[in-house]
Amino acid sequence: MLERSSKEVSTAGGDRVALRLDFRAVTSRSVTLIDVARAAGVSKSTASNALGGSGRVSEATRAHIQDVARQLGYRPNSAARSLRRASTGAIGLHLPRTATRLDYYMNLAFGAVERAREDGLDLVLLAPGSVAGGGLAARVDGLLVIDPEVDDPEVPDLLDAGVPVVTGERYLGGGVAPSGAVVCDNAASLIALLDHLAERGARRPALLAPDPGSDWAAALRAAAGAWSRREGVEVAVRTVPFAATPVEAEAATAELLGGPVDADAVVCAPDGAVPGVLAAAARAGRRVGTDLLVAACVDGAAARGSGPQVTAVDLRPSEYGRACAALLSDLLAGAVEPGAVRRHDWALKVRASTAGRRTA
Amino acid sequence: MLERSSKEVSTAGGDRVALRLDFRAVTSRSVTLIDVARAAGVSKSTASNALGGSGRVSEATRAHIQDVARQLGYRPNSAARSLRRASTGAIGLHLPRTATRLDYYMNLAFGAVERAREDGLDLVLLAPGSVAGGGLAARVDGLLVIDPEVDDPEVPDLLDAGVPVVTGERYLGGGVAPSGAVVCDNAASLIALLDHLAERGARRPALLAPDPGSDWAAALRAAAGAWSRREGVEVAVRTVPFAATPVEAEAATAELLGGPVDADAVVCAPDGAVPGVLAAAARAGRRVGTDLLVAACVDGAAARGSGPQVTAVDLRPSEYGRACAALLSDLLAGAVEPGAVRRHDWALKVRASTAGRRTA
């Protein structure tokens, strides 16, 4: 059954518009630029110019064409546009393989999506192994590579994909340099955290950090060393996986409590592992916040949701994602030179886990 | 400086191939099907047939063309292909607005990405508001809408986008029916959970669940009612947000402990809120696992990482994502009729939080 559209366009081409709407109802073909042009009584070039904002079109004509396009429900065919413009209108997002479980990356991804969307870019999630599968470079205009780890075999291929790449944090491996990067001052944030702990009475702080295969972890370890030298206080460092589980952190923490180290403050770099630190503290009979101060280098659901809540460095992942997408977008638009590096700010969230002794 | 390519193709058209390679080096234009055809000494139609697997091509010719294509580094232009085939090779993924923080959805998303990739589909992450922004339907061949909530204003638009839609869990709102759905038997999983709690000694179980705006929450509430009637034991139900925070869960739990309800087991539907339940238990002086049993309807980092670890229904989000993508892929391929519904299995993960009294 063919229903006549109730919506008609009140222009010179009105009857033809209704005709085309009916046509659509039957074949479900989509409205093309030519349909709009015909309905508006202009050529497709003018229609294109009017809708695209380019070229020379009188204000009256432009308004009329936009009106017609809206009423017909015109939406540009992105494939055709991509073909002609030699760009896909999409960017790819690569996240660390091991850490996809962390809500940190979820927030970052959605920040990036939103920002990309504002510039008309789609964001496609890159599956592990999508590079080897080929066909990648053809499908995206640029890439976001977040927390590139040196032992991630895909990162070099991504950097060499022939499209602009923005990394979140620096890439410590060699090869093709990325076109841009957004970096955090992780050294400064850890130093702020250690200062905070010291101020709250910590004398023997310890750090659980991944091996220095990522810029983040490397910066943390370097900062711990620098702080040690500056303060004349040794920071005990233990290695945990990049996406450590609570169980792994619990074992590492147990080793730090008592024994030769006998830490009175533990900084756990990966936020997902924080509950393990708390569990180890409970097991050792230490009261978190007074007997043992606990903090994390990344804020997340685990740090916010634990009891007591855990002091952490808020890397503001959503804004971080936005910043990465914004930089890539600027690179694609040619608004910024390749090699650009932008800084992203963090904030210290002080919570109950570092309350300190009242009497300190 | 123009370097002569060292790689030449040993065919009749060899010299022309080298020429074109040089050309590429200068202009950095990519290799097209026509380049391959010329180099192989066939027409573009034959080249297309040989590489695409369709049409009638002799085995010898096909092998030769594939060889040439590989040597030239040919990769099909997806925009041109999309334009011609009227399909984009990408699917969209929509997640609940409120719950993007949960690692559950992160895992689900990556499961879907991987499965889509296996069928050559890209997965684009849909930003909140991308529907209203327009340009959506044109860019994807199909949509994955996960845990559609009735009060999500975007869902009706997505269902009406004119492309096949697969929902994860059913959509309780009206409007256009989705083309497919992957569902969990959430009623069965909650009943299994309640049975488990009863077996471990619980006599006054309580449930924290969102309001019935999603199929999941509605099924949980219905199942709690059914179980109450079957067992003759009232299940106290309190409402928490879909993506409840620990603080919200703590308040709700505090109300259940002591007072008229005096629950001895709490089932917390959203996993992210579990730490709040544990905190309330600690505050009330209840020992989790013996004095108070605690469980969650979704397994996740919070349930696994807390101390003690919390019994939960593992919805296997990664496989869930794979199943959704697989169904959509089948729908797009026409391998399955619209309206198809597939079932996804869950598993009960029993952990320390429901150990029960030794003497029970």
Place this chain on the structure above:
DNA sequence: CGGCCGTGCTGGATCGTTCCAGCAGGCGGC
């Protein structure tokens, strides 16, 4: 008044792929 320029619009070519009609030639059946 003629040349020139700027404005507003047009038609055609183009991007790289797939699809379709069709053609040459070999071969088997009647």
Place this chain on the structure above:
DNA sequence: GCCGCCTGCTGGAACGATCCAGCACGGCCG
């Protein structure tokens, strides 16, 4: 021996947007 069919391949026409050369027209200047 002719017809028709099957195999293997070809050329051209889409797909829908953008870009470019160019055209008509009116106004301005010398």
